[in-house]
Amino acid sequence: MIWPVARYLAYLPVNLAFVLAAYLLSPLLAALSLMTGPRLPGALQWFSTLDANLDGGVSQRVNGYRAGLSGWRLWWQRTCWICRNPAHGWQSELLGMPAAGSTLIKGVLSYDPNQQLYLMETAKGVRFFCWKRDQPLFGGIYLKLWFGWVNKSYDGRNHHYAFQIGPKRA
Numbered sequence: 001m002i003w004p005v006a007r008y009l010a011y012l013p014v015n016l017a018f019v020l021a022a023y024l025l026s027p028l029l030a031a032l033s034l035m036t037g038p039r040l041p042g043a044l045q046w047f048s049t050l051d052a053n054l055d056g057g058v059s060q061r062v063n064g065y066r067a068g069l070s071g072w073r074l075w076w077q078r079t080c081w082i083c084r085n086p087a088h089g090w091q092s093e094l095l096g097m098p099a100a101g102s103t104l105i106k107g108v109l110s111y112d113p114n115q116q117l118y119l120m121e122t123a124k125g126v127r128f129f130c131w132k133r134d135q136p137l138f139g140g141i142y143l144k145l146w147f148g149w150v151n152k153s154y155d156g157r158n159h160h161y162a163f164q165i166g167p168k169r170a
Helices: 002-036 042-047 071-084 088-093
Strands: 103-109 115-121 127-138 141-149 161-169
Touching: 002 042, 002 071, 002 088, 002 127, 002 141, 002 161, 042 088, 088 161, 127 161
Parallel strands: none
Antiparallel strands: 103 115, 115 127, 127 141, 141 161
């Protein structure tokens, strides 16, 4: 388990740089999308998510996202979507682990249903992990903690790199 953790830590500065870039570029990328459509051109889409376009909040019925917007409201909604899913494309395509042929070596669902640990292996024998914890705080709010590579391949090609720490409402 040392090598997957070492790889994860080595990727962390790169991941943080891409996430910061996504936050900083989100207003410009959203403005560009008003001219090019809801899917950013080429690798620019990597600053958002690969499994949905910039209007993904509408199709996924995310609270607060509305269909039929235009102008400043659409720009703001797309800016928020990029910030909600910063750099997921980079986390999948550059830092991710290939899903094809990957197998689950061990899945540990603890007595605490809010905690999960997965150890997986690519078809080439490279091991990787995913640790998830939803730490209850107060008033229906919990702290979402995800580290490693997500055990589910959202784009169907890669398990994307995950470094998520954030409050969520239950």
